[in-house]
Amino acid sequence: MGAYLSMIGQSFPGKPKFKTEDIPDLSGKVIIVTGANTGIGKETAKALLLRNAKVYIAARSQEKSEQAIxxxxxxxxxxxxxxxxxxxxxxxxxxxxxxFKSKETQLHVLFNNAGVMIPPVEQLTAQGYDLQFGTNVLGHFYFTKLLIPTLVETAKTTPEGKVRVITTxxxxxxxxxxxxxxxxxxxxxxKLGTTRLYAQSKFGNIVFANELGRRYGDSIVSVSLNPGNIQSDLQRYTKGIQRTLILSILYPTPYGAVTQLWAGTSKEGLELNGKYAIPWARVGPARKDTADPxxxxxLWEWLxxxxxxI
Known part of the structure; x- marks a missing residue:
C-alpha cells in the first residue's frame, strides 16, 4: 500500500517551479543524452541546445536520430x-x-535517459540479458564506466570541480x-513477467546511481530521478485497458525533461549527489532499500x- 500511495503522490505534482528558461548558459559544455532521438530525451536535448551546449544524441537508430537532429x-x-x-x-x-572519446576530451553531463518499458518477455539483449535490465541498467552502467575517466578529468577543469551523471x-x-x-x-x-522486470530495472537504476555517487562523489554528482508520468514512446508496448489507464494520467512530453534538466544544469543540482529527484524538480523519497550500500x-560488482x- 505504501508503494501505491508514494506513486500517487508523485503522479500529481502540480506546476513546475523550475522551467527550461531557468537553465544557465551552457556554452562550452559537452553533454550526452542517451535516447535523445525521441520523447523526453529529445525534449532534454532541445533545452540544452537552446542554452548553447554541444549535445550528442546517443541512440541506436541513425535514421530516427538524423530526423530528430x-x-x-x-x-x-x-x-x-x-x-x-x-x-x-x-x-x-x-x-x-x-x-565519443576520439572526438571529445571533455564531458560535463551524461544523461542516462534511454530506456525500454514492458516489451514482450521473450525479448533479450544481444548477450542474452533480460532486455529491460540489460538496456536500462547494464547498458548504462557500461557506457558510464567507459566514460568515467573523461568525466573525472573534465571535473578538474570546472570551477566547482564537478561533473554530473543523471540517471532516469x-x-x-x-x-x-x-x-x-x-x-x-x-x-x-x-515467470517474473515483463511488468515486474521493468520495475526491477528501474530499481536497479537507482542502486547504480547511488553507488556511482559513493565511489566517485568527489568529482561526479550522480543523481537518479522519476521524470513523472509522461507521454512518450515508452508506452508503445502497452495494450488494452492498461494502455487506457496509463494514458489517462500522463503529462505532455516536455514536462518529462524538467526534473532531469534541473538535476543536470542548475546550481542546486550540484548538491544532489546520491539523491533521488521527483516531479517537478525536487528531492523525494525512493524505496529505502535502494540506498543499501x-x-x-x-550490484556494481555483478555489473x-x-x-x-568485452
Whole structure:
C-alpha cells in the first residue's frame, strides 16, 4: 500500500517551479543524452541546445536520430551530433564510447535517459540479458564506466570541480527489488513477467546511481530521478485497458525533461549527489532499500563482472 500511495503522490505534482528558461548558459559544455532521438530525451536535448551546449544524441537508430537532429535544428537553430549507441549490445556500447572519446576530451553531463518499458518477455539483449535490465541498467552502467575517466578529468577543469551523471528511473521502482537470478534469461525471469522486470530495472537504476555517487562523489554528482508520468514512446508496448489507464494520467512530453534538466544544469543540482529527484524538480523519497550500500556494492560488482571481457 505504501508503494501505491508514494506513486500517487508523485503522479500529481502540480506546476513546475523550475522551467527550461531557468537553465544557465551552457556554452562550452559537452553533454550526452542517451535516447535523445525521441520523447523526453529529445525534449532534454532541445533545452540544452537552446542554452548553447554541444549535445550528442546517443541512440541506436541513425535514421530516427538524423530526423530528430533536423527537427531540433529547426526549433533551436543549433545542430546536435549523432552518436550511434545500442544499449542492448555491449560491443556497440564500447564502440560508442570510443567514438565519443576520439572526438571529445571533455564531458560535463551524461544523461542516462534511454530506456525500454514492458516489451514482450521473450525479448533479450544481444548477450542474452533480460532486455529491460540489460538496456536500462547494464547498458548504462557500461557506457558510464567507459566514460568515467573523461568525466573525472573534465571535473578538474570546472570551477566547482564537478561533473554530473543523471540517471532516469521511475516510480515503477517501488514495486520490485533486485533478483540477480532474473538478470539473464531463465524460467524464473519469464515467470517474473515483463511488468515486474521493468520495475526491477528501474530499481536497479537507482542502486547504480547511488553507488556511482559513493565511489566517485568527489568529482561526479550522480543523481537518479522519476521524470513523472509522461507521454512518450515508452508506452508503445502497452495494450488494452492498461494502455487506457496509463494514458489517462500522463503529462505532455516536455514536462518529462524538467526534473532531469534541473538535476543536470542548475546550481542546486550540484548538491544532489546520491539523491533521488521527483516531479517537478525536487528531492523525494525512493524505496529505502535502494540506498543499501551493501546492495550497491553487490550490484556494481555483478555489473563489472559482466563487462570485464568485452
Amino acid at each position: 533536423k527537427d531540433l535544428e529547426k526549433e533551436t537553430g543549433k545542430t546536435a551530433v549523432f552518436l550511434k549507441l545500442d544499449l542492448a549490445d555491449l560491443p556497440s556500447i564500447k564502440a560508442a564510447a570510443e567514438e 528511473s521511475s516510480s515503477g521502482h517501488l514495486f520490485h527489488g533486485l533478483d540477480f537470478a532474473t538478470f539473464k534469461d531463465s524460467p524464473k525471469r519469464k 551493501q546492495l550497491g556494492k553487490e 563489472e563482472e559482466q563487462v570485464k571481457d
